[in-house]
Amino acid sequence: MPISNANMLRNVPLFALLDNDEITALAEQMEQQHFWAGQMIFQQGDPGEAMYVVHSGAVELFIRDRGGERVVVDKAEPGDLFGEFSLLDQQPRSASAKATQETLLFVVDRTDLQRLFAVHPDAAFDMLAMLSRRIRSTDALVSERVVATNPNEAMNTRLTINQRLADLFAMIAGDMRFVYLSAVWFAVWIIWNLGIIPGIEPFDPFPFGLLTMIVSLEAIFMSIFVLVSQNRQAERDKVRNDIEYDINIKAELEVRALHDKVDVLQELMIQHLREMNSNVVRLQTQTGTSPAVKNSDLG
Numbered sequence: 001m002p003i004s005n006a007n008m009l010r011n012v013p014l015f016a017l018l019d020n021d022e023i024t025a026l027a028e029q030m031e032q033q034h035f036w037a038g039q040m041i042f043q044q045g046d047p048g049e050a051m052y053v054v055h056s057g058a059v060e061l062f063i064r065d066r067g068g069e070r071v072v073v074d075k076a077e078p079g080d081l082f083g084e085f086s087l088l089d090q091q092p093r094s095a096s097a098k099a100t101q102e103t104l105l106f107v108v109d110r111t112d113l114q115r116l117f118a119v120h121p122d123a124a125f126d127m128l129a130m131l132s133r134r135i136r137s138t139d140a141l142v143s144e145r146v147v148a149t150n151p152n153e154a155m156n157t158r159l160t161i162n163q164r165l166a167d168l169f170a171m172i173a174g175d176m177r178f179v180y181l182s183a184v185w186f187a188v189w190i191i192w193n194l195g196i197i198p199g200i201e202p203f204d205p206f207p208f209g210l211l212t213m214i215v216s217l218e219a220i221f222m223s224i225f226v227l228v229s230q231n232r233q234a235e236r237d238k239v240r241n242d243i244e245y246d247i248n249i250k251a252e253l254e255v256r257a258l259h260d261k262v263d264v265l266q267e268l269m270i271q272h273l274r275e276m277n278s279n280v281v282r283l284q285t286q287t288g289t290s291p292a293v294k295n296s297d298l299g
């Protein structure tokens with residue numbers, strides 16, 4: 001096994017606690033897999049029993065949302081890990097992985113990880129740090145997608161000219177300046193047509209038939225525009241509710257999945273600490289020194 005593999009693994013935070021011999025042994029026993037640019041490494045939903053360390057190349061991790069849209073959740077570069085969820089909780093792959101360049105990966109299986117935690121339980125904190133990083137990137141992704149699916153933007157891109165006109169007229173009708181302007185217009189019209197101003201000839205004398213007809217037509221059209229605009233507002237509310245529902249479901253599922261993973265990791269750590277403690281107790285009994293912490297104190 002070339003020394004470069006061991007050097008490469010030394011830069012991975014999870015293996016940072018290993019000494020030279022341990023890292024060389026790990027590099028020798030680890031299987032390597034090669035992928036061409038564009039080749040799938042695994043699909044979301046596949047069974048997964050290993051995680052991967054990127055030796056060279058680049059990997060894209062993505063999911064398909066309910067609308068079939070491809071969402072990139074992370075990118076893994078040399079030294080990065082991925083595929084740890086399934087290794088820890090033995091559930092199907094939560095995302096698909098694809099090599100975006102020619103890529104070489106180290107395969108880390110459950111036995112490798114158990115061996116690592118048995119020798120260096122503190123390495124489990126690196127796993128926890130990585131899971132925290134994943135939660136953070138998911139939080140960022142969720143908040144970005146809220147902006148990306150702004151219901152107003154989503155609706156405005158699909159507006160017809162008629163709907164835009166209806167919105168414009170409804171906006172004008174709902175403006176107080178329109179009310180004041182109409183009041184001034186009616187007042188001028190009525191005073192003009194009452195025939196009380198010398199030299200001004202009425203063109204629509206009392207009972208102002210022309211004005212009545214114009215105002216009735218205006219009222220009919222305005223109410224139609226307002227109704228069209230209200231329908232659009234109702235549609236927009238529906239889109240907003242759907243988007244909020246999707247986001248809540250996604251966030252809830254992600255949080256639940258991450259809770260499960262942290263529980264599994266905690267269980268693993270406690271199990272290893274128990275084993276270590278039993279070994280220490282055995283040694284102390286043999287050598288007759290003071291007793292270690294009881295296993296029951298570990299939870």
Ligand code: CMP
Binds near residue numbers: 073082
């Ligand atoms: P696993 O579920 O085994 O396979 C897909 C991998 O993609 C997963 O492990 C994680 O390593 C990674 N992954 C899944 N979801 C996210 C996420 N939300 N943010 C970052 N990485 C993720």
